[in-house]
Amino acid sequence: MAQVSTPRPTKDVITEALLDITAERGLDQVSVRQVAAAAGVAIGTVQHYFPTKDAMLTAAFTEVVLRIRERVAATVLGPDVRRNLAAVLRELLPLDDHRTAEVRIQVAFAARAATSPALAEMQGVILRDVTDAIATAFTLAGHGTTTAERASVQAQVALATVDGLALHAVSSGDWLDAEAQTAALDHLLDALVRR
Amino acid sequence: MAQVSTPRPTKDVITEALLDITAERGLDQVSVRQVAAAAGVAIGTVQHYFPTKDAMLTAAFTEVVLRIRERVAATVLGPDVRRNLAAVLRELLPLDDHRTAEVRIQVAFAARAATSPALAEMQGVILRDVTDAIATAFTLAGHGTTTAERASVQAQVALATVDGLALHAVSSGDWLDAEAQTAALDHLLDALVRR
Incomplete structure (x- = not known):
């Protein structure tokens, strides 16, 4: 049947x-x-x-953002905030073929947003949302010793680093492989959280 | 006459x-x-x-890389390695209109390199060169306590962060202004160097 x-x-x-x-x-x-x-x-x-082409790209980008959010929500989070931060930020790196395709779309969107005010506004809203979420995690990781302002700067640095690593990885052939990306992310988190 | x-x-x-x-x-x-x-x-x-369009973009990108190198070479460097690192990395951020135009071209090149092996190879060579130069600075900043491997990871993190900040700044309208970019860079260098 x-x-x-x-x-x-x-x-x-x-x-x-x-x-x-x-x-x-x-x-x-x-x-x-x-x-x-x-x-x-x-x-x-x-x-x-x-x-329009912008409408096509916006649809592709929106879908990618939705998928990343779903994966982040599905990440099993334990009491170790440093580990949770690493797990969430790793979801933004092109560590497999699937994620590489997503990052290419994010980079194409960002490149277009650099000369399109409407796309830039959308990018700004998403970056603000993601940064706020990461800042909350840094606040928790600071165990009461981190100000909101400091957590926000830490989140901006962390998001810039993973997006920069992702940009470098997808645009440079095999210059920055998955191992190098996760090593860089770990180094960053060690530097930001353990102080 | x-x-x-x-x-x-x-x-x-x-x-x-x-x-x-x-x-x-x-x-x-x-x-x-x-x-x-x-x-x-x-x-x-x-x-x-x-x-071809790739030839046009490659020429534009090559010119931008050359200009950045000239500015970096012209940076007055003193005995304070941490300060030198900050000065050089700031040259990669879109802190004025001129640099914003350059970053837009770098982003356009990276987006195209994500699907063009020839451009990706060129991007890989440049990223490797710049990372090596920054790693040398981190080695000096470590005062003999930093291994070559560690300095290389620090350089990858630093370059990813400034390129990520640059990408966010040019693609999100006014979400990340010049002040926020330099504050993020300073926070990163404090975390990486003072340990």
Whole structure:
């Protein structure tokens, strides 16, 4: 007997195709035609959901942010705050193929946001949210000795470091492998937390 | 009497126009036509020097790297290694309009390098060079207590942090201003060097 399943919404199918193509070929290679072919829909359908390249990229980026949030929420967190911080920050590094594809999309989005005020606003909101969440973890890790201002700077440094490591890793071939990335993250956390 | 001056080489004039357009409008808005118009040369002349978009971007990136090296070399360095490190790393942050334009080009290059092996190789060579130079400074700052391996990790962390801060600053509107960037850099150096 054939399984009965709910068909996936067209927008999700298109977004998935868009994610694959952007990650593989880079943003400026993404065309409506390619996305339509990969998703198995008409060009007009893609244009209906994503009328501009910025709309396509925003959809891809939003999906990536959602996936990272889900993975972070699924991280099993114990009483060791330093370990929790490391686990969460590692989710932002391109330590496997899947995450490498996500980071490529984040980098493409950031590059576009550098010259697009609308995308920059969205990036600013997300960076603020993530930084606030990380700052809370640094406050806990400080065991009452860390001010809110200090925790916020620590969070900015930590997020900049993982995003910088991710940028270097995906843009330099094999210059910075997974081991080097986690060693750098560990070094940073040792320096920031143990004082 | 009219001044006699050596005319600038055509390639330099084109590169300058290319830098301005890439920084203002982003990489995927850069066309041969626009660069030719801004440089005041024929389209065929631009195509002669830069036959592909990657060639254009590589020229812009190379010029930016050269300018950063010149500024770093011009930094007056004293006996305080911690201060020297801060001065050099600050040259990588988008603390003024001029540096913001440079960082936009670096980000555009990195985004493209994420899906172009040739550009990734170039990025890897430059990252390795810069990291080695910063590692030497950390070795000096360690006063004989730092191993080469440790200094290398410290340099990777420091370079990732400044590039991450630069990426966040140029892609998020006014989320991370110049003051916040330098405060984050100072916090990082305090954590890395004073131990």
